[in-house]
Amino acid sequence: MKLESQTQNIARAVKRVCDEYHSRREKLLQILEELNELYGYLSEYVMKEVAKNLDMQVSEIYGVATFYSFLNTKPKGKNIIRLCQTVSCELAGKQRIANALENELGIRFGETTPDGMFSLEYTNCIGMCNQGPAMLINDDVYYNLDPEKAVDIVEKYH
Amino acid sequence: MAGKRKQILFSALEPGLGLKKALEHTQTEIIDIIKLSRLRGRGGAGFPTGLKWDLAYSAKAPKKFIVCNADEGEPGTFKDRILLNEHAKKIFEGMAIAGYAVGSQEGIIYLRAEYRYLRPVLVQAIDELRKAHLLGKKILGSDFQFDIDIHLGAGAYVCGEETALIESLEGKRGEARNKPPYPTESGYMGYPTVVNNVETFCYVPYILIEGAAWFQKFGTFESTGSKLFSISGDVKKPGVYELEMGTTVRQVLNLVEASDTKAVQVGGASGICVAEKDFDKPLAFESLPPGGSIIVFNRSRDMLNVLKNFMEFFVEESCGQCTPCREGTFRLLEGVKLMEQGQCSIHYLRVLRELAETMKISSKCGLGQMAPNPFLSIIDNFKGEILARDRVTDSIPL
Amino acid sequence: MPNMLAVCINGKECEVEFGTTILEAARKMNIHIPTLCYHDDLCLSGICRICLVEVDGEKTLQAACSAPITRPLHIRTHTEKVRKARRNILELMLSNHYGECYTCFRNQNCELQKLAKEYGVDSLRFGHVELPRHTKDTSSRSIIRDMDKCILCRRCVRTCHDFQGVGALEAAFRGIDTEIQTFLDHPLGDAVCINCGQCINRCPTGALRERDRSDEVWNAIDDPQKIVVMQTAPAPRASIGEEFGLPPGTSITRKLNTALKMVGFDYVFDTNFAADLTIMEEGTELLTRLKDFIVDKKPVSLPMITSCSPGWVKYCEHYYPDYLPHLSTCKSPQQMFGSLIKTYFAQKIKVDPKNIMVVSLMPCVAKKYESDRPEMSASGFKDVDYALTSRELAQMIKETGIRVTDLEDSDFDSPLGLGSGAGLIFGATGGVMEAAIRTVYEIITGEEVPFENLNVIPVRGMDGIKEAEISFQKTKEDWKFLEGKTLRVAIAHGTANAKKIMDKVASGEAQWHFIEIMACPGGCLGGGGQPIPTNENIRKARAKAIYDEDSHLNIRKSHSNPQIQMLYNEFLDHPNSKKAHKLLHTTYTRRGKI
Numbered sequence A: 001m002k003l004e005s006q007t008q009n010i011a012r013a014v015k016r017v018c019d020e021y022h023s024r025r026e027k028l029l030q031i032l033e034e035l036n037e038l039y040g041y042l043s044e045y046v047m048k049e050v051a052k053n054l055d056m057q058v059s060e061i062y063g064v065a066t067f068y069s070f071l072n073t074k075p076k077g078k079n080i081i082r083l084c085q086t087v088s089c090e091l092a093g094k095q096r097i098a099n100a101l102e103n104e105l106g107i108r109f110g111e112t113t114p115d116g117m118f119s120l121e122y123t124n125c126i127g128m129c130n131q132g133p134a135m136l137i138n139d140d141v142y143y144n145l146d147p148e149k150a151v152d153i154v155e156k157y158h
Numbered sequence B: 001m002a003g004k005r006k007q008i009l010f011s012a013l014e015p016g017l018g019l020k021k022a023l024e025h026t027q028t029e030i031i032d033i034i035k036l037s038r039l040r041g042r043g044g045a046g047f048p049t050g051l052k053w054d055l056a057y058s059a060k061a062p063k064k065f066i067v068c069n070a071d072e073g074e075p076g077t078f079k080d081r082i083l084l085n086e087h088a089k090k091i092f093e094g095m096a097i098a099g100y101a102v103g104s105q106e107g108i109i110y111l112r113a114e115y116r117y118l119r120p121v122l123v124q125a126i127d128e129l130r131k132a133h134l135l136g137k138k139i140l141g142s143d144f145q146f147d148i149d150i151h152l153g154a155g156a157y158v159c160g161e162e163t164a165l166i167e168s169l170e171g172k173r174g175e176a177r178n179k180p181p182y183p184t185e186s187g188y189m190g191y192p193t194v195v196n197n198v199e200t201f202c203y204v205p206y207i208l209i210e211g212a213a214w215f216q217k218f219g220t221f222e223s224t225g226s227k228l229f230s231i232s233g234d235v236k237k238p239g240v241y242e243l244e245m246g247t248t249v250r251q252v253l254n255l256v257e258a259s260d261t262k263a264v265q266v267g268g269a270s271g272i273c274v275a276e277k278d279f280d281k282p283l284a285f286e287s288l289p290p291g292g293s294i295i296v297f298n299r300s301r302d303m304l305n306v307l308k309n310f311m312e313f314f315v316e317e318s319c320g321q322c323t324p325c326r327e328g329t330f331r332l333l334e335g336v337k338l339m340e341q342g343q344c345s346i347h348y349l350r351v352l353r354e355l356a357e358t359m360k361i362s363s364k365c366g367l368g369q370m371a372p373n374p375f376l377s378i379i380d381n382f383k384g385e386i387l388a389r390d391r392v393t394d395s396i397p398l
Numbered sequence C: 001m002p003n004m005l006a007v008c009i010n011g012k013e014c015e016v017e018f019g020t021t022i023l024e025a026a027r028k029m030n031i032h033i034p035t036l037c038y039h040d041d042l043c044l045s046g047i048c049r050i051c052l053v054e055v056d057g058e059k060t061l062q063a064a065c066s067a068p069i070t071r072p073l074h075i076r077t078h079t080e081k082v083r084k085a086r087r088n089i090l091e092l093m094l095s096n097h098y099g100e101c102y103t104c105f106r107n108q109n110c111e112l113q114k115l116a117k118e119y120g121v122d123s124l125r126f127g128h129v130e131l132p133r134h135t136k137d138t139s140s141r142s143i144i145r146d147m148d149k150c151i152l153c154r155r156c157v158r159t160c161h162d163f164q165g166v167g168a169l170e171a172a173f174r175g176i177d178t179e180i181q182t183f184l185d186h187p188l189g190d191a192v193c194i195n196c197g198q199c200i201n202r203c204p205t206g207a208l209r210e211r212d213r214s215d216e217v218w219n220a221i222d223d224p225q226k227i228v229v230m231q232t233a234p235a236p237r238a239s240i241g242e243e244f245g246l247p248p249g250t251s252i253t254r255k256l257n258t259a260l261k262m263v264g265f266d267y268v269f270d271t272n273f274a275a276d277l278t279i280m281e282e283g284t285e286l287l288t289r290l291k292d293f294i295v296d297k298k299p300v301s302l303p304m305i306t307s308c309s310p311g312w313v314k315y316c317e318h319y320y321p322d323y324l325p326h327l328s329t330c331k332s333p334q335q336m337f338g339s340l341i342k343t344y345f346a347q348k349i350k351v352d353p354k355n356i357m358v359v360s361l362m363p364c365v366a367k368k369y370e371s372d373r374p375e376m377s378a379s380g381f382k383d384v385d386y387a388l389t390s391r392e393l394a395q396m397i398k399e400t401g402i403r404v405t406d407l408e409d410s411d412f413d414s415p416l417g418l419g420s421g422a423g424l425i426f427g428a429t430g431g432v433m434e435a436a437i438r439t440v441y442e443i444i445t446g447e448e449v450p451f452e453n454l455n456v457i458p459v460r461g462m463d464g465i466k467e468a469e470i471s472f473q474k475t476k477e478d479w480k481f482l483e484g485k486t487l488r489v490a491i492a493h494g495t496a497n498a499k500k501i502m503d504k505v506a507s508g509e510a511q512w513h514f515i516e517i518m519a520c521p522g523g524c525l526g527g528g529g530q531p532i533p534t535n536e537n538i539r540k541a542r543a544k545a546i547y548d549e550d551s552h553l554n555i556r557k558s559h560s561n562p563q564i565q566m567l568y569n570e571f572l573d574h575p576n577s578k579k580a581h582k583l584l585h586t587t588y589t590r591r592g593k594i
């Protein structure tokens, strides 16, 4: 019973988001982004509901979802840390930040903490190259990092 | 000598003045002014902006679109971020003028997901412009209407390529289209579409106010105007600089107080790596295509490491549809790893060079065509350093 | 007068229409340019890059398949640059391709292998995959996917999405991680796949193939306890010759009979017989529905839609479950045949049906799924044990060393070996409709259809959707309610076209009475189990062979088939009888779209 109402809720939420965009095919990316934000990832059920609303093949939605690195088809932590791995940040010492984050969170890049609070990922250049090393946590940008500073920032998201 | 710092974009601009001037002209007059200014696109390829608008203007269609490419993903580039954050109204004014010139009422700005935090800034700018009748219906009391939608990307560098961007705008995988047809003929939803870089749009109101002749006075004959450079790496004063086109690499290095410089990557990962012998070359489309980024490496840097970083970038960011790019970037990276272990034979290095040349002429879009640039330029400029590596005999972790 | 442009390819001059692709221009001039992601049936993609050519004035090489000619051009197709590029691209593909040609079902019919030979690839400079990296997906009853052999040309994706309107397959992830997957990489057997096999026909490599049943069939043949009965459908007979080097459109029905006996089948029957039976059952069903509707004003499901294409049936179950009552309840000819063999024929030859194996030669891979459906066992046994494709049977014959093309002709066995021309043309799109019209018209009016030589031309041809009208005059006593009425029919082939038709039915926009739908382009002759390659010319040639054969037959109407009459007299009583319903009709399952 509980499970059923949960799926109904999701179906309603998906419909609301799709309606917001008049269920237009070309708005798929925006729709997926909103749902990704809402649930942290695009579950099988969510993708199927989107397909229904937009009258599309669910495989196509999956194809789109897997193309973009900011859309997830697997569950992720509540907060996603994306450390820039591109050249200017590399020159500025990204590796030390990477080590500090791994040590502090007890996970490797590509993993999620057991409490589901953090996922640690690399990303490519985020346009902060003059102030590297830089990272994004969710939508917030942090730069001029040093290991201690990075760890303190992460702490704030606990 | 400090570089020539004549400023256009970073000088004050009265909001709406450019648009007001534009509305005093006919559509073709504006296109002629832009053509005369010889403004070339600042997104990388340097395509003449006036010609692009003319193509879109001449295309017959019930609807046309103006798209601002704010997908700035080229490693080492952040000039568009500054413009978006601090000069958004200039961008939108440029888009509105483009809209008026080609006969479009709808603008879209494609903002990369990594810049999502800038969205509120853009929303506010658009709101204010609407209130000031510089966007929306009856712009400045005329019959011209134009409005702008913000569209977020979702994390894919290739979506900066204009046809991939359009695919992405249509909610699809960001895979480049076959060209022709070009976007000016058939772009977003099949309608003629002008795609221009953020920076390109920003020059437009200035040109309308000050005139094409004024703009031409900046820069070189083939590359008029100024250019924003995002400068990072081993320099004392990194940041965004507005410099005249034609400024040399050495001038830039002096300006940002770089010392002990070994190499400069011009144009980001898809640009080329310049060694000291070429530091006196000018940054202009006819010489060193400027792109938006300059990354400086000092003598302590291992250039093979730099190359590996670039190749990793392309392997991750290739859309994967065409063979030379999907498989080729992977093989080049594999080769770099071999070199890192000191295990790449001269023979195989030549094979990889030939592969890189093939990728340049056979890939479907600019990404695959330019991905070999750092490979070729770094290998060629620093062959000695690269081949001098000790051989690591352990098995290679590819 | 279209805008003509001068092009010069390798020094040869030619005029082409504005917008012609370089590939089309080259083909016109008989200049060969290799292709991989390009397929005549599909939209352009331009992604494999093997078709590159050098165009004067262009910095980069151009993909001939997708570069339209919009100005006068000088093109060269085998310069050093081009040769090096193609060679590099091929080697890149091969470096990421795991497969041993001698264990591959596409050995000697593989576009990748052929190119490797054409370009003399004698070393793999970028290395070679040593071990498989994917497990084969064997979950589907019909189709096996071996992604180790996939070169990401996406022909299957375009086939499934654009051509068939299904969309089971899609490119997922990006860059070097790109793979062709189903939704969430679920096994194909659990995906919305209609088993049409069209993707197999268009795959250039051995990445896609049918589930091979020939070993099981050999086992049955080798088992002395078993009576192995073969039924052959019309479409494979018009195409299997291609597997033996004959040009498309060479029908070898009667040589094949000889070969099948030599291979070891005990009886060889004609599926056309069951096709005739289908017409009797389905025609009667249609007339009953019409009568219920017009005379008795009962709520019946009209239009009635054919059910002989298992790909279409599954499509309908997935995408239009609300319209399942519109499907004729008739089983397909293959399945009708199976249940008759295990009942009527078993009684006749006094053999326990459990010792009879029914094998069918089909143009179709969906027939495999169909024969495995649990509801297909009205006889108390599995109606059809194994459905073989044209390709599998050709393989079996090759294994025996029999040279089919050199054999004498021989006839089908009796009593289920006589099929009319009406049954025969089931193999082409519009064929079922034509057969039905030939019979229904005559039942109603007592006269032959008012078309020259019984050829109902409006329902023939390769248009994706065809429509026709037949009006009834001078109706017989029982059918007076149809006097002056017009029967409106429609025909679609390829499920993308089926979708168009169904959407019109759903919106009420079109008022048809009877619709023929085949899942495969061209009908069964373009089936997913047919020889590879396929394109419209090949399909047209096969269709021509079928229609030619029909025009030369004596019996060309299902109801005139004496063996059908005998079957009803001896066994089934009359069309749509209780017994017929039990053995020859079926039910459908609602399935999700997703």
Ligand SMILES: Cc1cc2nc3c(=O)[nH]c(=O)nc-3n(C[C@H](O)[C@H](O)[C@H](O)COP(=O)(O)O)c2cc1C
Binding pocket: B040, B041, B042, B043, B044, B045, B046, B047, B049, B069, B070, B071, B072, B073, B074, B157, B158, B159, B160, B161, B162, B163, B195, B196, B197, B198, B200, B365, B366, B367
């Ligand atoms: C891989 C790739 C990435 C690109 N990224 C960008 C980008 O982030 N921003 C941009 O303005 N142009 C980018 N471009 C160039 C665009 O394709 C296009 O040429 C440009 O937006 C046109 O604008 P312009 O004429 O004003 O330069 C990219 C091109 C390629 C091939």
Ligand code: SF4
Binding pocket: B158, B175, B176, B317, B318, B319, B320, B321, B322, B323, B325, B326, B363, B364, B365, B366, B367, B368, B369
């Ligand atoms: S060159 Fe690379 S990014 Fe461009 S279409 Fe080909 S695979 Fe995609």
Ligand code: SF4
Binding pocket: C097, C098, C099, C100, C101, C102, C104, C105, C106, C107, C108, C110, C111, C112, C113, C149, C205, C206, C207
């Ligand atoms: S797909 Fe072609 S190249 Fe690959 S193993 Fe099979 S026959 Fe050989």
Ligand code: SF4
Binding pocket: C143, C159, C160, C164, C166, C167, C168, C169, C192, C193, C194, C195, C196, C197, C198, C199, C200
């Ligand atoms: S068999 Fe048909 S439906 Fe299934 S994947 Fe292939 S083309 Fe698609």
Ligand code: SF4
Binding pocket: C149, C150, C151, C152, C153, C154, C155, C156, C157, C180, C199, C202, C203, C204, C205, C207, C208
């Ligand atoms: S499975 Fe076959 S048709 Fe599909 S992409 Fe791979 S090689 Fe091409």
Ligand code: FES
Binding pocket: A084, A085, A086, A087, A088, A089, A090, A124, A125, A126, A127, A128, A129, A132, A134, B075, B076, B077
């Ligand atoms: S390289 Fe890290 S932000 Fe650009």
Ligand code: FES
Binding pocket: C034, C035, C036, C037, C038, C045, C046, C047, C048, C049, C050, C051, C052, C063, C064, C065, C066
């Ligand atoms: S055949 Fe032209 S790109 Fe594949």
